[in-house]
Amino acid sequence: MSGPFRVGVTRDFLNPEGKLGFGDIGLSLLDDAPGVAWEFLPANESELSPAAIRDYDALLVLAPRVSAASLQGCERLAVVARFGVGYDNVDVAACTQNGVLLTITPEGVRRPVAVSALAFLLALSHQMFVKDRLTREGRWAEKLNHMGMGLTGRTLGLVGFGNIGRNISAITRPLDMRHVAHDPFASPGQAAELGVELLPLDDLLRQSDFVIICCSLVPETRHLINAARLALMKPTSYLINVARGPIIDQAALTAALKSQSIAGAALDVFEQEPIAPDDPLLVLDNVILAPHAICWTDELFLGNGRAACQSILAVAAGQTPTHIVNRPVLEVPALREKLAKYRAATRT
Numbered sequence: 001m002s003g004p005f006r007v008g009v010t011r012d013f014l015n016p017e018g019k020l021g022f023g024d025i026g027l028s029l030l031d032d033a034p035g036v037a038w039e040f041l042p043a044n045e046s047e048l049s050p051a052a053i054r055d056y057d058a059l060l061v062l063a064p065r066v067s068a069a070s071l072q073g074c075e076r077l078a079v080v081a082r083f084g085v086g087y088d089n090v091d092v093a094a095c096t097q098n099g100v101l102l103t104i105t106p107e108g109v110r111r112p113v114a115v116s117a118l119a120f121l122l123a124l125s126h127q128m129f130v131k132d133r134l135t136r137e138g139r140w141a142e143k144l145n146h147m148g149m150g151l152t153g154r155t156l157g158l159v160g161f162g163n164i165g166r167n168i169s170a171i172t173r174p175l176d177m178r179h180v181a182h183d184p185f186a187s188p189g190q191a192a193e194l195g196v197e198l199l200p201l202d203d204l205l206r207q208s209d210f211v212i213i214c215c216s217l218v219p220e221t222r223h224l225i226n227a228a229r230l231a232l233m234k235p236t237s238y239l240i241n242v243a244r245g246p247i248i249d250q251a252a253l254t255a256a257l258k259s260q261s262i263a264g265a266a267l268d269v270f271e272q273e274p275i276a277p278d279d280p281l282l283v284l285d286n287v288i289l290a291p292h293a294i295c296w297t298d299e300l301f302l303g304n305g306r307a308a309c310q311s312i313l314a315v316a317a318g319q320t321p322t323h324i325v326n327r328p329v330l331e332v333p334a335l336r337e338k339l340a341k342y343r344a345a346t347r348t
Contacts, residue, residue, distance in 0.1 A: 005316040005342065007038035008056040010048070010064050014040060023298050025083075025305025033313050035345065050074055057338075058312045060305075061090070068094035078338040079315045081308040082325075085109045085164075086244060088217060092326050099334030102325040103311040106163050108303025109295070114167035116295035117212050117242045120266035120288060121156075121172070124210070124238045125149045129288055149209065149236070149263075151175045157208030159224070160215025160243065161186040161196065168212060169196055180204050183215065205232040210240065217244035227252035233262050242294065245269040250281070257284050268294040318343025 007030060015021035030038045038060075041052050047065040054074045059066070062083045068091050071077065079101040080090060087104060095102045123129060126148040134142050154177050158165040161183035169179050173195070181191060182201040191198050201224070205211060211233065215221055225239070225248040233239070239262060241248055250271040256262050264286040270279075273292055281287055311321035318339045320330065329335050 004035055004037040005058070005345075006056045007036060007058045007060060007312055008041045008053055009038060009060045010062050011040050011042075011044040012062045012064065014044075022296070022301040025301050026309050027305065029306060029309040029313065033316065036313070036316055053077060057342075058315060060308050060312065063089060066090045066095070068097075071095070071098045071100065074098065074100075075334070078335065078342070079103060079312060079321070081105075081311045081321075083304050083308050086217070087325055088244070090325075096326045096329040096332065099329060099332045099338065101311075101315065101321065101329055101335065103308070103321050104323050104325055105304045105307035105311075106323055108300060108305070108307045110163045110167045111171075112295040112297050112300035112303070113164050113214070113242055114171055116268065117164075117168050117214065117240055118171055119294065120240045120242070120268075121151075121210055121212070121238075123288055124240070124264055124266055125151055130285065133285075151177055153178070154209040155180060155207050157181070157199075157204040157211045158196070159183075159201065159204070159211060159213045159247075161191060161198070162215070164214045164242075165212075166194065168214060169194055180207060202229065202232055205229055206234075208237060209234065210238050213239070213241040213243045213247050215243055215247065217247055222246050223249045225249065225253070227255070230256045230262065235261055236263050238263055239265040241265070241267050241269055243269065245271045245273065254280050254284070257281075257286055260286070264288075266290075268292055315339070316342055317346050 013020055030036055043052060045052060045064055047067055048070040050070060050072050053059060057076055058079045058081060060081050060083060066080055071094050077100050080095060081103050082090060083105060085104045085106050087102060090102055092102055127146045130146045156172060156177045156179050158168060158181040161181040165181060179196045180199050181196050182199055182204045186198055188198055227249060230252055253265060257265060266288040268290045269292050314321040
């Protein structure tokens with residue numbers, strides 16, 4: 001291979017002043033790797049264009065779409081390293097067809113997202129945001145109307161029991177809550193070892209005092225929590241979403257919050273992002289909202305960035321990275337040729 005292994009980093013990592021908006025994201029790993037050169041893409045595109053990416057071997061991608069059109073003519077590209085675990089902005093089938101690996105970064109996400117779910121849980125149970133408003137608005141005497149909910153002995157329901165769900169269960173264990181989960185792919189043995197009871201979704205919703213959505217967005221989970229399922233929840237229960245907005249029917253949730261058929265919710269994600277300024281959720285006082293950033297911490301960004309860079313460096317060495325989304329691509333001749341070329345280059 002002539003020339004360096006070239007990495008393009010999407011420009012949305014930069015703030016308006018042209019500096020990294022998230023602090024250290026581990027790019028020093030690329031600086032220290034022999035034969036690797038990286039740079040930010042020249043433009044901040046919402047959908048990456050072929051002209052912008054065709055000269056790179058790897059992409060480190062935050063939010064821009066990588067579509068089938070993006071990949072046209074990009075024969076050099078070998079890996080799209082997604083910064084995070086969601087990949088709804090990447091056309092997986094197109095990556096596979098074009099011999100491009102798609103990787104994600106679960107190691108960087110698990111604990112920060114789990115901690116953010118805990119933050120929402122505590123804020124809801126202690127009526128934190130209502131009490132903040134009472135204090136600021138001089139409504140001190142109204143505090144008797146906003147009693148919190150103690151957590152000891154309450155039921156925590158996890159919709160999804162993968163990496164993040166298991167982390168939520170682990171960090172909330174000292175609260176002495178009962179833990180239940182719904183996940184058709186979860187191991188009953190592993191759940192039992194962790195003290196978690198697996199339930200059908202409808203039973204989980206009926207029994208839980210707090211329901212946390214932490215599953216992936218796939219066709220089967222779109223509007224998984226709809227009006228009928230919201231109606232199963234207790235009027236004293238709370239719904240938390242730290243996964244993806246379309247898993248919940250947002251209109252149905254808004255109606256449930258307005259009618260107080262559930263006590264409240266905390267949402268980091270929405271069906272359409274950013275949420276519209278006139279969305280009725282914004283005027284409700286029994287929902288906590290965050291701009292798809294509740295888990296954004298230095299820990300998250302460094303962990304995600306390092307994991308993404310490690311995937312890129314594995315490919316640069318002609319090796320198979322971890323956490324591949326589209327594993328069938330490993331049998332695509334175009335990718336096999338690219339990896340062989342990179343392996344040969346590291347031996348010269």
